[in-house]
Amino acid sequence: MAALGVDFPVMVAPMVGISHVAFRAMLRRYAPKGLHPIIFTEMLSTRRLPSERLETTAELRCTGAEKAGVDWFIPQLLGNEERFITPSIAKLIPLNPWGFDINMGCPATHVLKHNWGVRLMGEPKYAADVVRLVRSCTDRPVSVKMRGGSDKICDLNYLDEFTQALEEGGADWLTIHARTREQGHEGRADWHLVGEIAKRRKVSVVANGDIQTSADAVAVLRDFGADGVMVARAATVRPWILWQIAEDLGWQETPPGREGERAPRSRAEESVEFFRACLALVDELDQHFGDRPEDALKKFSFFAATGARWFMFGHAFWAVTKKAKSIDHLRELMEDYRDRFDHPIKDRIV
Ligand SMILES: Cc1cc2nc3c(=O)[nH]c(=O)nc-3n(C[C@H](O)[C@H](O)[C@H](O)COP(=O)(O)O)c2cc1C
DSSP, X not given: OGGGTOSSSEEEOOOTTTOSHHHHHHHHTTSOTTOOOEEEEEEEETTXXXXXXXXXXXXXXXXXXXXXXXXXXXXXXXXXXXXXHHHHHHHHGGGOOSOEEEEEOOOOHHHHHTTOGGGGGGOHHHHHHHHHXXXXXXXXXXXXEEEEESSSOOOHHHHHHHHHHHHHHTOSEEEEEXXXXXTTTOSOOOHHXXXXXXXXXXXXXXXXXXXXXXXXXXXXXXXXXXXXXXXOTHHHHOTTHHHHHHHHTTOOOOOTTOTTOOOOOSHHHHXXXXXXXXXXXXXXXXXXXXXXXXXXXXXXXHHHHHHGGGBTTHHHHHHHHHTOSSHHHHHHHHHHHHHHOOXXXXXXXX
């Protein structure tokens, strides 16, 4: 990944309803000084993008630092047709994204109906043509996020053929969510498969799926041979995982404002940090979605629901977030709950 100018081989995945500007800004508070984690937007429909307005569409909001190229983000495109992809990329260029990603992993029915998402994994030549098309619209890095298998099995030979076609189509790097379409987000991801593909490709290959702890991320990089690692749901419960991984990879710097500290690790430290992260997210939601408070509250609840699976009494926490009537009220509820909170954050869920 270093050849592409990436200084930190850790990224955060596209997640619908979660990967908005406020979440990205909160996560970056945990990036040690000097490192630029690439953070994805949620998947964006290229059918809709051409007619959407940059200023008012919630999913297209960006920070000033992102637009200035100081912080790095990648919009993920959903689609396969030139008449939509070309104007979509033209629309996004003014936001100054670091690159563009093509979704070839989403298994949702409405996505499959249009031959988007994981359906694109069915035909290597066709998928490579989509890469060629995106490649022809931009000189920024182009990547593809796919699954380990399009249906019930992760088939190394097919994935080899498929990723080779994408490489020949001009993809600069590839991310493999090493679960099959049938697995959804459940069960163990096959990191061996990612390592095998990384050995066979010239372009960088990033592992995604089931990266729940810093130890997972380090193992995937050092023991399984991935070139990069993409954290997804774990970033909703342990956003400081970026800091932990940097520390475990030997990076000495801390996030700005946290000089002299070590990344939270113990049960007590993580409990305290969780509420600090929640309050930081509330502040970012206020800043970026203060004009649509109901939307901001929904975004917070969805974040809480996703991360709460790692708590013993996660449902109770989520229920508290649902009571909020305003952003200030949400802040009060978080502060109150923090003082009564004593739940360990589990390392792993199954
Ligand atoms: C709420 C949610 C929304 C997601 N949205 C997207 C998406 O827009 N694009 C995409 O490629 N993957 C999406 N994913 C899949 C994640 O990017 C990731 O591949 C998956 O969660 C596996 O990683 P994990 O086991 O570490 O969570 C989504 C996952 C979740 C939980």
